[in-house]
Amino acid sequence: MLKGYVPPYNATVVQKLLDQGALLMGKTxxxxxxxxxxxxxxxxxxxxxxxxxxxxxxxxxxQNPHSESGDSDWLITGGSSGGxxxxxxxxxxxxxxxxxxxxxxxxxxxxxxxxxFKPSYGLVSRHGLIPLVNSMxxxxxxxxxxxxxxxxxxxxxxxxxxxxxxxxINKPLVLSSLEDVSKLCIGIPKEYLVPELSSEIQxxxxxxxxxxxxxxxxVIEVSLPHxxxxxxxxxxxxTSEVASNMARFDGLQYGHRCDIDVSxxxxxxxxxxxxxxxxxxxRILSGNFFLLKENYENYFVKAQKVRRLxxxxxxxxxxxxxxxxxxxxxxxxxxxxxxxxxEDNRTRSAQDDIFTQAVNMAGLPAVNIxxxxxxxxxxxGLQFIGxxxxxxQLLTVAKWFEKQVQFPVIQLQExxxxxxxxxxxxKLASVSLKQ
Amino acid sequence: MAAPMLRWGCRGRRWALACVDGGSCHRxxxxxxxxxxxxxxxxxxxxxxxxxxxxxxxxxxxxxxxVGLEIHAxxxxxxxxxxxxxxxxxxxxxxxxxxxxxxxxxxxxxxNRRCVEAAVMTGLALNCHINKKSLFDRKHYFYADLPxxxxxxxxxxxIAVNGSLTYGISAGKECGQVIPKMVRVKQIQLEQDSGKSxxxxxxxxxxxxxxxxxxGLLEVVxxxxxxxxxxxxxxxxxxxxxLQALGTSQANMxxxxxxxxxxxxxxxxxxPLGVRTEVKNLNSIRFLAKAIDYEIQRQIxxxxxxxxxxxxxxxxxxxxxxxxxxxxxxxxxxxxFMPEPNLPPLLLYxxxxxxxxxxxxxxxxxxQIRETLPELPSVTRERLVQQYGMLPEHSFTLLNExxxxxxxxxxxxETRAEPKxxxxxxxxxxxxxxxxxxxxxxxxxxxxxxxxxxxxxxxxRTISSSAAKQVFEELWKREGKTPGQIVSEKQLELMQDRxxxxxxxYSVMKDHPxxxxxxxxxxxxxxxxxxxLVRKATLNRADPAVIKEILExxxxx
Numbered sequence: 001m002l003k004g005y006v007p008p009y010n011a012t013v014v015q016k017l018l019d020q021g022a023l024l025m026g027k028t029x030x031x032x033x034x035x036x037x038x039x040x041x042x043x044x045x046x047x048x049x050x051x052x053x054x055x056x057x058x059x060x061x062x063q064n065p066h067s068e069s070g071d072s073d074w075l076i077t078g079g080s081s082g083g084x085x086x087x088x089x090x091x092x093x094x095x096x097x098x099x100x101x102x103x104x105x106x107x108x109x110x111x112x113x114x115x116x117f118k119p120s121y122g123l124v125s126r127h128g129l130i131p132l133v134n135s136m137x138x139x140x141x142x143x144x145x146x147x148x149x150x151x152x153x154x155x156x157x158x159x160x161x162x163x164x165x166x167x168x169i170n171k172p173l174v175l176s177s178l179e180d181v182s183k184l185c186i187g188i189p190k191e192y193l194v195p196e197l198s199s200e201i202q203x204x205x206x207x208x209x210x211x212x213x214x215x216x217x218x219v220i221e222v223s224l225p226h227x228x229x230x231x232x233x234x235x236x237x238x239t240s241e242v243a244s245n246m247a248r249f250d251g252l253q254y255g256h257r258c259d260i261d262v263s264x265x266x267x268x269x270x271x272x273x274x275x276x277x278x279x280x281x282x283r284i285l286s287g288n289f290f291l292l293k294e295n296y297e298n299y300f301v302k303a304q305k306v307r308r309l310x311x312x313x314x315x316x317x318x319x320x321x322x323x324x325x326x327x328x329x330x331x332x333x334x335x336x337x338x339x340x341x342x343e344d345n346r347t348r349s350a351q352d353d354i355f356t357q358a359v360n361m362a363g364l365p366a367v368n369i370x371x372x373x374x375x376x377x378x379x380x381g382l383q384f385i386g387x388x389x390x391x392x393q394l395l396t397v398a399k400w401f402e403k404q405v406q407f408p409v410i411q412l413q414e415x416x417x418x419x420x421x422x423x424x425x426x427k428l429a430s431v432s433l434k435q
Numbered sequence: 436m437a438a439p440m441l442r443w444g445c446r447g448r449r450w451a452l453a454c455v456d457g458g459s460c461h462r463x464x465x466x467x468x469x470x471x472x473x474x475x476x477x478x479x480x481x482x483x484x485x486x487x488x489x490x491x492x493x494x495x496x497x498x499x500x501x502v503g504l505e506i507h508a509x510x511x512x513x514x515x516x517x518x519x520x521x522x523x524x525x526x527x528x529x530x531x532x533x534x535x536x537x538x539x540x541x542x543x544x545x546x547n548r549r550c551v552e553a554a555v556m557t558g559l560a561l562n563c564h565i566n567k568k569s570l571f572d573r574k575h576y577f578y579a580d581l582p583x584x585x586x587x588x589x590x591x592x593x594i595a596v597n598g599s600l601t602y603g604i605s606a607g608k609e610c611g612q613v614i615p616k617m618v619r620v621k622q623i624q625l626e627q628d629s630g631k632s633x634x635x636x637x638x639x640x641x642x643x644x645x646x647x648x649x650x651g652l653l654e655v656v657x658x659x660x661x662x663x664x665x666x667x668x669x670x671x672x673x674x675x676x677x678l679q680a681l682g683t684s685q686a687n688m689x690x691x692x693x694x695x696x697x698x699x700x701x702x703x704x705x706x707p708l709g710v711r712t713e714v715k716n717l718n719s720i721r722f723l724a725k726a727i728d729y730e731i732q733r734q735i736x737x738x739x740x741x742x743x744x745x746x747x748x749x750x751x752x753x754x755x756x757x758x759x760x761x762x763x764x765x766x767x768x769x770x771x772f773m774p775e776p777n778l779p780p781l782l783l784y785x786x787x788x789x790x791x792x793x794x795x796x797x798x799x800x801x802x803q804i805r806e807t808l809p810e811l812p813s814v815t816r817e818r819l820v821q822q823y824g825m826l827p828e829h830s831f832t833l834l835n836e837x838x839x840x841x842x843x844x845x846x847x848x849e850t851r852a853e854p855k856x857x858x859x860x861x862x863x864x865x866x867x868x869x870x871x872x873x874x875x876x877x878x879x880x881x882x883x884x885x886x887x888x889x890x891x892x893x894x895x896r897t898i899s900s901s902a903a904k905q906v907f908e909e910l911w912k913r914e915g916k917t918p919g920q921i922v923s924e925k926q927l928e929l930m931q932d933r934x935x936x937x938x939x940x941y942s943v944m945k946d947h948p949x950x951x952x953x954x955x956x957x958x959x960x961x962x963x964x965x966x967x968l969v970r971k972a973t974l975n976r977a978d979p980a981v982i983k984e985i986l987e988x989x990x991x992x
Contacts, residue, residue, distance in 0.1 A: 002540070007539065007540075007541070008534065008539070009534055009539075011541060126541075126543065127541065127542070127543050128541040128542075129541055130540040130541050131540070131541070133776075134776035134777050135776040161545065162543060162545060163543050163777075164543065164544065164545055164546065164777060164778055164779060165543075165776075165777060165779065240773060241773075241776065243771075244573055244575060244584075244585060244771075244773055246584075247575055247577070247583065247584025247585055248538040248540070248582060248583045248584050249540075250577070250584065252579060252582065252643070253537045253538060253539070253582055254537070254539065261639075261640075264578075264579050264641065265577070268577055288771060291575070291771035291772075291773055292769055292771060293769050293771075296771075296772070300773070
């Protein structure tokens with residue numbers, strides 16, 4: 001739909017970075033219109049996880065006699081901001097911006113072993129962020145270390161007159177070092193222990209809790225009782241807003257326009273059919289259904305009410321003395337692309353967003369911190385969730401944790417050395433591109 | 436039948452019922468004649484008792500029309516409602532379009548403070564309750580002049596509700612009485628204007644100009660308390676005056692700054708309301724009245740002929756003077772209203788709720804706005820009546836004509852003449868000349884100073900009333916002469932020499948003894964003839980009143 005579209009202005013977050021002397025290395029790939037959890041549904045093709053080519057992963061695969069040879073088993077980055085995650089993970093750049101509406105920054109961060117930070121809603125300007133769900137979107141920050149994320153956040157945070165949903169901050173963001181966690185209270189939401197969670201991640205989650213406890217922090221179980229409704233609620237609200245936000249794409253002012261000129265209606269219909277992929281079109285149709293007069297009360301308004309309940313769950317948990325919540329970020333480590341595409345986008349999104357999207361509904365800050373490598377040599381991360389506008393405190397805790405776990409650096413030397421492998425990869429990549 | 440024109444003075448009748456009844460009266464024809472014919476014709480067929488065939492059923496032929504209006508007024512502001520692009524009339528196409536107006540992805544709305552103030556001012560002027568919290572919504576539909584595919588409006592909770600608009604219907608020219616009427620204001624809401632689309636059927640293309648897209652509008656929704664074209668037109672005119680007095684909108688219908696849609700239905704009093712139609716594309720007050728009255732008659736005819744009214748949108752065809760059905764396919768549009776997520780609720784404050792230490796740049800204080808409201812037309816009219824002793828009807832005329840009040844006040848400033856005289860001259864003679872040539876006050880060849888000078892001459896009895904009218908006619912010719920110059924050129928000065936005048940009277944009486952006889956006999960008209968003769972003799976340079984006085988004196992002696 002935006003083929004050939006060059007925006008005539010910079011997003012506030014981009015401009016702020018440029019003003020501070022940042023160098024724009026490039027624009028990264030993603031799921032079309034940020035809809036997806038694999039970064040596989042973009043017009044430029046799927047994004048490959050650099051960890052597919054890491055020494056850590058390759059060595060483990062050699063040990064497995066059933067593994068296929070060649071590159072056909074490369075892994076997804078997660079999504080939807082997979083391109084940004086891949087770029088940072090492969091040392092292409094210092095940091096990358098993504099978006100986070102249901103976990104789109106934290107999810108790929110987990111799969112690529114990165115710090116994926118989602119700021120509080122209202123802290124960072126959305127002017128220039130192509131909207132998916134206006135009431136949940138935030139620009140996300142992807143870096144290799146928490147300090148880097150804090151620096152970037154320090155530049156980006158603050159009221160923007162061009163975005164009426166931002167709030168002023170009273171003091172600048174400075175990350176201090178946390179030495180003593182004994183005054184900290186960590187909450188573990190019991191509803192997040194779901195059967196689909198991989199045993200590896202469950203184990204790591206448990207060990208992380210133990211770590212805090214052993215260092216003197218208080219670790220308690222909390223309940224977020226409406227968690228099970230959040231997926232459905234999210235879908236209703238997300239598709240409704242999508243239907244609204246996508247209404248502007250008609251090919252009239254900018255972007256792709258089809259050849260049909262029989263009538264305006266026909267032109268709109270054909271342009272939108274051609275310009276949007278199945279995922280986007282599916283969400284638009286659903287959203288319009290929920291917004292119909294006869295359905296509005298039963299779906300949209302109901303979902304808003306449930307959203308309020310979910311947000312209140314978090315408020316109650318924090319009010320009970322919890323400073324930070326600790327949860328998994330994803331159900332499992334990154335899966336191979338061929339396996340991922342066996343299920344459709346909608347199913348995948350519903351599954352993979354499970355730990356991350358409630359945070360967006362409540363507008364809270366959250367961050368993925370890589371903890372350890374899996375048995376397959378792939379990154380696993382855990383999520384920390386903080387109080388609204390307590391981003392600084394959240395990052396402080398995250399930094400302490402990062403220091404404790406000493407997550408290994410990705411080893412890509414082998415990839416650089418084996419140029420022929422790259423060429424082979426490219427051939428297979430073009431075959432696997434969907435048409 | 437011709438729709439009633441918008442004019443003051445409907446011969447003392449209450450217009451509201453008159454317009455509708457008049458119509459049905461015409462259609463029925465003479466009652467007794469037709470029914471007797473019917474009875475004669477039917478007598479061979481069936482035995483029908485005379486009285487049942489003759490008497491129409493109670494209330495069957497009485498129709499009442501119900502008219503509701505939705506008025507869109509463009510807010511007079513420097514920039515648009517949600518973006519910083521300029522608001523200007525007749526700029527080159529697509530030259531006043533910001534990224535947000537063009538719906539480029541990633542752009543967000545930012546509320547314009549002036550527009551909110553305009554809404555509050557208008558709400559206060561219409562006696563509305565100002566909602567301290569109001570919300571914005573998206574109204575979705577696809578159209579080429581709506582770039583975002585939705586309009587940002589206030590559907591759930593508008594900024595002002597439950598007000599009233601008072602207007603006046605004239606009760607007759609002689610008594611100068613004005614009957615006050617009131618229509619309830621349901622709500623006032625802020626919303627975006629759309630762009631303009633021009634259909635080029637020749638090349639089968641549509642040209643889109645987005646200059647207007649995003650301009651702030653005040654939508655004023657009136658309850659269906661109106662019952663005919665004149666009421667609607669008068670109410671809209673009053674609203675126009677209010678908006679112009681407040682400065683919140685220039686409300687010029689010809690320039691599209693004020694647009695009116697009318698919802699019209701008819702029913703028998705006492706029965707439920709009928710199906711309504713919506714009439715759009717009304718771009719002048721005159722057409723508004725015409726269209727509404729036409730539509731009322733059309734619906735009555737349709738129903739009386741056994742037809743039914745479709746809930747549809749119609750537009751008014753100016754040349755044919757009728758309404759025609761529009762896009763009936765789109766009759767049922769589901770706008771899929773959704774809260775606008777990028778705009779938090781709009782919070783307004785008053786003196787009691789204003790947070791301490793609040794930055795005045797950041798908040799709007801309703802009480803402060805209320806205190807600084809300019810004089811409303813109804814107050815102005817009242818003041819004119821009190822100050823100048825004019826009839827209420829005159830005050831309406833003065834305000835209704837663009838620029839007339841200012842003209843009047845300028846004349847008043849410069850003349851010694853009595854206000855009643857000035858009023859009469861301005862409203863009758865001056866306005867009459869303007870109307871004859873279809874000119875606006877601003878195009879008048881006679882300036883306030885010129886008229887003031889003329890009235891001074893009249894006031895000081897330098898010239899007679901008829902001479903003054905002559906002078907005025909000369910002034911209208913735009914020859915650049917002042918009243919003084921015209922008077923001396925045409926020798927219109929009244930004779931000041933009483934002695935000479937007495938001489939004239941005496942000689943006229945001498946020359947016309949028969950007429951003098953008639954006067955002495957008691958014929959009241961005879962003296963006028965004498966006066967006329969003297970006037971002629973003096974080349975109209977004598978004051979008729981003085982002539983009469985002298986003649987009477989001479990006759991009695």
